[in-house]
Amino acid sequence: MVTIKDVARESGFSVSTVSRALADSDLIPKHSKTKIKSVVEKLGYIPNLTAKSLKNNKFYNFGVITFAGEELGFSHNLFSGILNNFINEIGKNKFDVTVLSKHLVDSGEDLVAYCKSRNLNGVFMLSGDFSNKEMKKLQSSDIPTVVVDGFKNDESDNSYYVSSNNREVMKKLTSLAIQKGHKKIVYVHGEDIYVTRERIAGFKEAIESAGMDFNPDMLVAGHYYDMSYVSDVIDGILTKEVVPTCIFMPDDFCAIKAYDVLHERGIRIPEDISIAGFDGLEYVKHIYPKMATVIQNVAELGKTCAKIMISLINGEEPQHLTLIGADIYNGESIRTIK
Amino acid sequence: MVTIKDVARESGFSVSTVSRALADSDLIPKHSKTKIKSVVEKLGYIPNLTAKSLKNNKFYNFGVITFAGEELGFSHNLFSGILNNFINEIGKNKFDVTVLSKHLVDSGEDLVAYCKSRNLNGVFMLSGDFSNKEMKKLQSSDIPTVVVDGFKNDESDNSYYVSSNNREVMKKLTSLAIQKGHKKIVYVHGEDIYVTRERIAGFKEAIESAGMDFNPDMLVAGHYYDMSYVSDVIDGILTKEVVPTCIFMPDDFCAIKAYDVLHERGIRIPEDISIAGFDGLEYVKHIYPKMATVIQNVAELGKTCAKIMISLINGEEPQHLTLIGADIYNGESIRTIK
């Protein structure tokens, strides 16, 4: 390993002069810099950032945690897209990203200690775990956290939340179905977290502002990104005294499974029952019938989280909750009832 | 920040004794350890791994690069699953994982320098970029690299390759179609990399061992994980003088698009044309008709890569090429021709 010492010796300057030259300090004249840089080149010197960090007490490193409660990890189609954008934005700003493995989170190790021992400047959580103690401790620690999409919105001074404008977009989606003539709509919603409550609120608002009566039967509890329960839930809905004409699923992944189940039962989409998903995964636009869904702005979500992280370590005070606009994709899975 | 010095002062021992006690050294008697650990507890001391690393010249940190050539990053449905398993396996072994952003790779920065300055012990590449110079330099550097799935298999002493047993499984898939009565099969294959060549080889072998004539018309060039070219390619195939009864697509993602295109053209799957994908993404089992595909063993692929990385830094000499078995999922998209 070539160190700054080697460069100093070889170039005839002292270590501090070399350090300054490499930092492009005004104190060092051009000719010295040139000389030093040529030696750097010659020896193939590469500065050791670990040493630099230790000295400066600046670490330029964020952690990322992926939704500990699920098996999905990076395979979560929505979160992986958000993560992509987060990482690229962070990378543009010259920070590093360290991944905290699901194993680490599940093992019950002290997450705060883990992060501190690695000098992480902040942690990005792709959906908080809704039960994990360590995640909670991390959120209420002095390490800044930015949580996207799945969170409880517990107030914590040091935690920042980003999500789509779920209430508004769910209201839009519901209004669209109503406009198309649907009066009996069921919303299979996910876990009780902030985004779910918002979606339910938007759902209700649309129903009520259309002059219809909201009744609790319109809500059915499900889970996000979990196909296993879908056939039971769908069967339950099909045997209700009032069978809906339209079912909103918690997300596209579950909605695909709903397609499958309905197909097996000989029920046509959208002729017999209409379906909508949520998230806007690429492939739902290419299945038959093209699935109506909410397209979350994955790029904006990821970038926003990154910007908040960066502004935080710059000592700024961003908003604690940021909402990002989402769009409706009409598809063909919600029929028009005459 | 509480340092080892603080613990030393507070406990009345010297820094070195504290260090030894925390490393559970035999030199330190139980009562001293107990005393020291109680002070650690009291002060909330957390060891600084950066300092430790610097001192020991051990860094316990791997890099991960995601397929620079594409927009997908972590959204790549196959690679994200592999990555999941890689990270968890690495995490179990107490190493950290640092993400190298696509931005970093695209920007043309010196990747080797980047990795060295961060003291990365090795780099995991999810599909090599087939053109990127920096990626190549990295692979031929003294930093060990493990590449999964998309690679050229250029010989490099310090690069290790893992993929599914593509030749064998593609032979199986092709044989299955032949057995079902298909004689006119077209394989839309991906970029010219090792895995593609293997798949093509397996495809040929199946055709020839069935006593059929292989002809180059059976191969059509496409791309992996790219929907944009699919409709052109499909249209091209449909206007051939001999229209095939079965089309193999490069992957599930493209195959979904093929479903879409054929549907738009009024061509039924599998009655008119049979389709198969490749990779085994969860949702292809839930679309209609259920898509025949090759299920790559994502868990084994990821874990194997991790194990190779770890064995490398332990000074072992793993094989340079490791093949993992894959399975066929029959689905319903390859019809039986009587």
Place this chain on the structure above:
DNA sequence: CTGTTAGCGCTTTCAA
């Protein structure tokens, strides 16, 4: 303009 020196937090030899 440049060098000497101290020190970031930690481990480890050497000496007691």
Place this chain on the structure above:
DNA sequence: TTGAAAGCGCTAACAG
């Protein structure tokens, strides 16, 4: 059984 001291690679205050 413990401590002093050196040093990992680097930066920066201070002194010239």
